[in-house]
Amino acid sequence: MIDLLRAKRDRGSLSTPQIDWMIDAYTRGYVGDEQMAAMAMAILLNGMTRSEVRDLTLAMIASGETMNFDGLGKTTVDKHSTGGVGDKITLPLMPLVASFGVAVPQLSGRGLGHTGGTLDKLESIRGWRADLTNDEMMAQLRDVGGVICAAGAGLAPADKKLYALRDITGTVEAIPLIASSIMSKKIAEGTKALVLDVKFGSGAFMQDIARSRELAQAMVDLGNDAGVRTSALLTDMERPLGLTIGNANEVRESLEVLAGGGPADVVELTLALASEMLALAGQPDADVAGALTSGRAMDTWRRFIVAQGGDPDAALPVAQESHTVYAASSGVLLEQLALPFGIAAWRLGAGRARATDQVVHAAGIDLHLKAGDAVTEGQPLFTLFADDASRFERALDALDGAYAVGPAASFVPRGPLVAERLA
Known part of the structure; x- marks a missing residue:
């Protein structure tokens, strides 16, 4: 391992056998965290070649189980988002494509942190469960066409160890490590096609579009090199997506989209990703907008919720406390930055600081206006929701300077x- 560290420290490249040995030895515990932390930092500073990133990804896949959906008799296609604020797209997207x-x-x-989790949102629905066996997953894919569930611990266990290490060593931003982390799990999952939603802007993991493009291309290359038809859309996360940030309220908004309504930006991105997924799956002319307005996607949603133990007609959780912020002047809503709104929702209880924390499903934010909308003095701008009113002060602190009302000319x-498509 010391030889490998010296090679990467000195900007050298690691061979396929060296990378295979390193990941296997780290997974088994022979290589310790302190040595892998040094390697992660060397990769952050000096990068990796395309072949090194491919070898790293394949080695992490080989560290655990892989899934195979060939017996389904259906084309499989998946979507991965790098995460953002108000990003509930998976909820309407999965049933739409499965239909x-x-x-x-x-x-x-x-x-x-400030990015929400799809499983947390769905657990707002009474009875719905995230943990399925492989047999349950296969049966549901046959019967319903789609499943949203927790990944098993057996997929890419090397990534789980390395992910936790990156988080405490200041190496999260290393593009080779991000790309191999995401793609090792997606390739091990066994899908035949994959669409990546790579965000940029205030609320994104990578705020700079050039860095987001670099990450997207690295992941597209990894997928295609591994035989998975892969493309990516670069999408703007400067402002929150839709009008809700949280868990239960994002489910409510997703249901509005499935019913043929919902905010224009959520509908636009849902349709764009659905069209891209179906094109990779061999249906480039699919009428995705028609499947929303006809109720076909909603029918698939209801079957999906029931299949995983949920009640699609159950009332969603409602917060015990609320606080509305009103406009102090008239004009236009000039700005609405995603990151501060994401942090505010997190402080209200919608997110977690540690993996073991519990989320408050009813906590979050409803936006009453989007940037560019006309504002009248005294009009509601947004409403905060929490089960504990003492949380409002810190949430409002996070929103200081995050929004502004001014003249339309400003x-x-x-x-x-959707800024770009990469393939």
Whole structure:
């Protein structure tokens, strides 16, 4: 391991056998955290070649189990988002795509920090469960067409160890490590096609579009090199997506989209990703908008919720306390930065600081206006929800400077929601 550390420290490249040995030895505990931390820092500072990133990804896949959906008799396609504020797209997207007869195995995670987790949102629904056996997953993909559930511990266990190490060593931002982390799990999952939603802007993991593009291309290359048809959309996360941030309220908004309504930006991104997924699955002319307005996607949603023990007609949790912020003047809502709103929702109880924390499903924020909308003095701008009113003060502190009302001439519109496609 010392030889490998010296090679990467001195900007050298590691061979396939060296990377295979390193990941296997780290997974078994022969290579310790202190040595792997040094390697992670060397990778952050000196990078990796495309072949090194591919070898690292394949070695992490080989550290555990892999899944295979060939017996389904359906094309499989998945989507992965790098996460953001108000990003509830998986909820309407999975049933929409599954309603076209393809299989959508969405192995999802929980939120940490200001980015929400898909499983946390769905657990707002009474009875719904995230943990399924492999047999249950296969049966549901056959019968319903889609599943959203927790990934098993057996998939890419090397990534689980390395992910935790990166978090405490200042190496989270290393693009080779991000790309191999995401793609090792997605390739091990066994899907035949994959669409990546890579965010940029205030609320994104990578705020700079150039860095997001670099990450997206690295992941697209990894997927295609591994035989998974892969493409990526670069999407804007400067402002929150939709009008809700939290868990139960994001489920409510997703149901509005499935019913043919909902905020324009959520609908736009849902349709864009659905079209991309179905094109990779061999249906480039699918009428995804029609499947929303006809109720076909909603029917698949209800079957999906029932299949995982949930009650699709149950009332969603409601917070015990609320606090509304009103406009102090008239004009136009000039700004609405995603990151501060995400942090505020986290402080209200919608997110977690540690993996063991519990989320408050009813906590969050409802936005009454979007950037660019006209504002009248005294009009509600947004409402905070929590079970404990003492949380409002710190949430409001996070929002200081995150929004502004001013003259229409001062408003600067953003570019398109979907900035680029990479393949």
